[in-house]
Amino acid sequence: MNxxxxxxxxxxxxxxLVLFLLYLTSFSAPxxxxxxxxxxxxxxxxxxALDVKKGDKVVFINKDIVFHDVTETxxxxxKSPALAPGKSWSMVVTQNQSYYCSIHPVMKGSIxxx
Amino acid sequence: xxxxxxxxxxxxxxxxxxxxxxxxVAGQNNPKLSDAEVAHTAVTANxxxxxxxxxxxxxxxxxxxxxxxxxxxNDHKAVIEQAVALVTKLGVTPQDNAxxxxxxxxxxxxxxxxxxxxxxxxxxxxxxxxVAYHKAVIASVEGLLIPESENAELKAFLxxxxxxxxxxxxxxxxxxxxxxxx
Numbered sequence: 001m002n003x004x005x006x007x008x009x010x011x012x013x014x015x016x017l018v019l020f021l022l023y024l025t026s027f028s029a030p031x032x033x034x035x036x037x038x039x040x041x042x043x044x045x046x047x048x049a050l051d052v053k054k055g056d057k058v059v060f061i062n063k064d065i066v067f068h069d070v071t072e073t074x075x076x077x078x079k080s081p082a083l084a085p086g087k088s089w090s091m092v093v094t095q096n097q098s099y100y101c102s103i104h105p106v107m108k109g110s111i112x113x114x
Numbered sequence: 115x116x117x118x119x120x121x122x123x124x125x126x127x128x129x130x131x132x133x134x135x136x137x138x139v140a141g142q143n144n145p146k147l148s149d150a151e152v153a154h155t156a157v158t159a160n161x162x163x164x165x166x167x168x169x170x171x172x173x174x175x176x177x178x179x180x181x182x183x184x185x186x187x188n189d190h191k192a193v194i195e196q197a198v199a200l201v202t203k204l205g206v207t208p209q210d211n212a213x214x215x216x217x218x219x220x221x222x223x224x225x226x227x228x229x230x231x232x233x234x235x236x237x238x239x240x241x242x243x244x245v246a247y248h249k250a251v252i253a254s255v256e257g258l259l260i261p262e263s264e265n266a267e268l269k270a271f272l273x274x275x276x277x278x279x280x281x282x283x284x285x286x287x288x289x290x291x292x293x294x295x296x
Contacts, residue, residue: 042274043281065196066189066278085192103185106284 033057033092038109040068040083040101045109052093054113061088070109071102147211147262153201154208155217156259156272159251160190160197162221166243169228173236178289182244186282193275200271213258234293241290248283252276 033055039046041063052058060070062083070080070089080089082103093111101107147155163186170183201208224243231239255272263269 042277044277064278065274066192103188104281104285105288106281 031055035059035090037061039063040107043104043107045070045099045101045107048109050109050111051114052111054094055092057090057092058111059088059090062086067103068101068107069103070099073098073100073108075102147213147258148209149204149263149265149268150201150206150209151211151213152259152263152268152272153197153206154210155213156255156275157194157197157208158214158217159254160194162217163244163247163251164190164194165221165225166228166240166247169225170236170240173228173232174240175233176237176293178292179237179240182241182285182289185285186244189278189282193278197271200267204265204267206265206268213254238293241286241293244286245283245290248279248286252279252283255279 031053034053035057036050036052036059038050038058038060040060043064045060050058060080060083062068062085064085067082067084069082072078078091079102080091083089093113096113097111099109099111167183167186167190170179171187174180174183224247228236228239228243255276260269260272263272
């Protein structure tokens with residue numbers, strides 16, 4: 001009798017345990033932010049238009065022969081320091097951004113949060 | 115205005131003589147530039163624009179013109195430094211030549227003209243000249259210096275400079291538009 005009760009309890013416990021484990025694994029893993037690279041070369045941001053997910057990191061690397069910077073279009077929000085050839089700068093993106101190089105205003109780019 | 119037009123005409127004339135009269139079609143009278151002469155011409159062309167920017171910094175009070183002049187100074191200095199580093203590595207000593215001499219003679223006239231102007235008249239003359247000068251230099255680099263370069267690294271370096279010259283031209287045209295109030 002006791003043995004039967006113990007077996008039933010054990011079976012119930014194991015069933016709950018399995019269900020609990022299944023419940024836990026039903027959640028998808030949280031999104032791990034990605035890192036994107038924008039190359040600055042030949043007086044262009046490459047790619048000039050970049051799609052990212054909220055929280056992703058964007059690294060700007062200057063592979064050109066002259067200094068460049070990355071400046072938010074209005075000039076009031078954010079701006080990188082002047083980047084010497086070979087230097088890089090990064091930012092975490094949480095919303096759509098448009099930017100340009102304040103040293104060479106004809107150079108423009110954008111980041112879209114999808 | 116007349117002088118700017120005459121400078122532009124001069125530049126176009128120089129380019130015509132460099133790229134048309136001396137093209138392979140012209141036959142055996144082509145002036146053959148050595149790599150040492152190509153390097154000298156490239157450095158001279160960059161130095162001329164640094165000198166124009168110096169005049170702009172002395173005479174202009176316009177923020178956009180001053181920013182443009184600062185960019186010209188820094189970019190052309192960087193190009194010269196890299197050109198010098200390259201020719202040093204290649205063991206080439208830049209050599210004066212007819213093309214460099216022509217560029218300097220024209221620049222002398224233009225600098226004199228710019229120094230006679232001030233205020234808005236200067237800003238317009240400087241930017242108009244920058245547009246004309248960059249057009250002329252781009253045509254010279256693409257039509258003469260790159261084809262005349264024998265060393266692959268020198269050729270690649272000059273090809274790498276062209277996008278910067280084109281961005282300068284666009285920037286100058288942008289400021290030109292702002293000055294004319296369009």
